[in-house]
Amino acid sequence: MTAELVRGQNHPLPVTRVEIRVSAGRPVIAGATLNDAEGRTRDAGWVAHPAAPNLPGLEVSRQAAAVHRLAVDLGALPEEAHRVNVLLALPEGEGGPSGFGALAAPFLAVTDLVGGEIATYTVTGLESESAVVALELYRREHAWKVRAVGQGYAGGLAAMLGDQDLPDARLLADAINEAVAEGTARSVARPPERNGRREDGRREDGRRGDRDDAASAPASSAPGGPIDYRHPRRKAEPPPPRRESDPSQPRPQSHPGPIRAVQSPSGGPRSPQPQSAQPQPSPAPQSQPQQAPQPVAGDAPGWSAEERLYNQVWGMFEDLARTVAAYRSAVDFADSRRDRELEKVLDDPRTRFGQGADAARTTAMERYTQLAEKAQAVLDRDVEQLTAESEVVEPALPPAFARWDNPVWQAYQPPAEQPMALRVGDLSLPECPELRIPMLVRLPLDRGLWIDSGRESGGEGPAFADPDELRRLAAQTATALAARIMAVHPAGDFSLHVIDPAGSAATALAPLVESGALREPPAVGAEGVARVLERLTRRVDLVQMAVRSGATDALPDDLDVSDQLLVVHDFPHGFDDRAVTQLRYLADEGPSVGVSLMMVADRQEASGYGPVLDPLWRSLLRLSPVPDDHLADPWVGHSWTYEPPLAPYGSQVVPQVLRRIVAARQSDGR
Known part of the structure; x- marks a missing residue:
């Protein structure tokens, strides 16, 4: 069909x-x-x-x-x-x-x-x-x-x-x-077309005609033998079995299809086969339709297993986006067609009432049901295939791509080098909420993160009556993400800084502080904010100047040149105009020299600064501490439900991972 x-x-x-x-x-x-x-x-x-x-x-x-x-x-x-x-x-x-x-x-x-x-x-x-x-x-x-x-x-x-x-x-x-x-x-x-066909492939009576013989397509005559259609590095498909006694089976022909020039193993084009003056029907052997292949983890292009899994996850993301787009388009078409047919019945007084009207309404609804069921069947088929692929891919993901409940974290050891990407949550669509696609972002973070601790007016996600609970969840999300970012870097090659002006995130930050992963306590008060920002802006300035002048060997010995992450809680509390300017500078210039920014903030509370902070908000990737449908994919623009990467309730996986990071750092003397 x-x-x-x-x-x-x-x-x-x-x-x-x-x-x-x-x-x-x-x-x-x-x-x-x-x-x-x-x-x-x-x-x-x-x-x-x-x-x-x-x-x-x-x-x-x-x-x-x-x-x-x-x-x-x-x-x-x-x-x-x-x-x-x-x-x-x-x-x-x-x-x-x-x-x-x-x-x-x-x-x-x-x-x-x-x-x-x-x-x-x-x-x-x-x-x-x-x-x-x-x-x-x-x-x-x-x-x-x-x-x-x-x-x-x-x-x-x-x-x-x-x-x-x-x-x-x-x-x-x-x-x-x-x-x-x-x-x-x-x-x-x-x-000239034969058998009553016009140039557009239709018969004179308007119906679409059968395909002309492949061999009748024009081709320039040139010397040479039959064309070899086999790929030089792939095995040719065997032809289907044929019985000599069966006259319905065509005899093999030397011209199997319309492609008349393919590349030879030596790289040059093969000579096209001379076209016969009387071409004979020669349908090419075809492989029979097969069932969907069994999914395999890492079955995507890439130089390493990590890159193949990364590309596979993005392929699943794109496939689901386009599959749902096709489903929604088909359902919209079915809706509009049904409405047009019903309006046509109502617009004509002669068909508005009576058995004819009832029959027309029934027919319109049956057509709608058929189209909707067909669209649903296609969606179910594609989602089933993607779900099977997800069930194979998810257990095979490395720590940087895996959820906290993945067993791979139980055998975690700090990596020798930074991975290519990091999982910052899961994405799903309402048509198939059970199918979650990992949300992967490339490393190093060229774009900072903003954990939304408030609800913007007009937000479509669930509203929390208790703003303190939302702030608590935002702080937990920031800690889980900070631990995850630290875990995917080599031990000793990454530094974490935390600003918590009022000390309101002390409970959420406990795993970082108690494990020793945070080298110094969170900065509190206006003085602590100014001290951390001054140190990081100095580092960015010095490294940028050294890189531009080609004098990286001249950097001060006391300068920490490892990758850095600054986590800012409860912005703008404790920030004056100078601190706000420094924060914007770090957001704009820091990623180019290894300094990334993560903010936990309520934009409504920061509205007092006016439009001066708008460029800062636009430069950050907004994440939510609760499931929220604010992210859009780059292909069709669906609103995806984002789910933060929190550890299961009662799990000790995050403190366990942080302790192993500290132990590896101490063994290296850093």
Whole structure:
């Protein structure tokens, strides 16, 4: 059954060789880019476009046209390629509409080699955009999926290529448009369609016709033997068994699919096979659809196990964001369709009452139920797969990525080097609250943390009647995060400072003080605040000057050059104007030289300082001591429920970890 995708929805690909058909209302440019695991296009050699239509595993049209057929062999792509973006753009300098909004919505279909549609997508919602990333084929768990993207760019090809971090995107965009305009990228015209088909692939009666034989696609004649479609570093799929006595089974052909130029093991392009004058039907052997592969921890690109797990967690995060976006879009569509059908019944006095009206209402509700149930089934399938992956990944996480209740903390020893990231909590969505995605932030902390000890007006999270309880939870969250940050650094290579002007966080800070992890007591009063801030601003100044002048060896011997974390409780109590200025300076300049900031504050209480603190608040990552839905993902902008990384009630894991840090520090004589 064909999957009709909406924006953000994905669907598994049962085969690795596919064809992507494009139908547009006027001639458009069609191309494709390869992306690595970070979503970047390395260089122009990873872009297939009319001026350079062939890449290993990719072939696109040589000219702008209203109808395109793009061939993709996922098994022949470079191993570093993890995504294929299908691009559409309006040619420049040919007049006509300046954006896709003035055209009929482009239609794309992903088919197998015998024309069976796997997924379709109509790119709607475009206006002034003259370029669009329509589809994305991406690799997950050794399998490939297709996702409807529909991301438009008013800046055209240059903006779209630049968004994929392509160097010299403007130059490549100009070269593509010039090639299309001058006709240097045009190929031989397609032969006339047969069997009553028009150029757009539809029959004269308007119905979509069957796919033409793959071998009938135009190809330039050149000497050479049959094309080898096998990836040089991968095993070829064995063909399905065939019985000679079965006339329904096709005989093997030398031309298995539409990709006619792939890279040889030596790096050069292989010679295309001469096209037969009388092409015969030759459907390629296909692998049968398989069940979703069993999830494996660390099954993501990366140089180390830590990096692979980090990338896998972010892949799960993105998949869940887009899956829920597709579900919400499908439900919204079902709602709007039901409302339109019901309004149509009510608007016509002849159908407003009687059996006909009841039947129309029943039909509208049945259609709504069918669409909603289909959307729910797809969501349940994807959530089930992600839940299974989470159950495998969570126990395998290293301490920096693990929850406090993970057994890995019981065998904790201070690391030899700083990890690449840190877990600062969990994220979930209301459609699947039981599925929690680790919230990982990169180290060192380029952005400080703000633990919200108050409730802003208009906040959507749960409101606490007792502000003292919220402050207590905020202080506990800050202590748990400070202990976690200290635990992931090598013993002796990290220093912690705490400012608690009124001493109100003494109970929450007890694990840090009693274990000896905090080298000196928390600073209290105005004098203590001024002393700590003066010391840290001096360190930032000296290190910055030494780095800029290349004289790091000239730093004073008494200067602590290890990474630092400053935890500030109950801001702005105990802070004068000079202290506020120093705090802003540390937030802006400290991360570049290893000084990070964590604030526990109620923004409403700090409103007396006026807009002077607005840049400080914007520079910090706001976290909540209670579950709260204030964080948004970078892909579709969902509001995610954040849950702080507190240890289980009654657990002694945090004091135990802190004692081991102190013991390791003492054994090193630091």
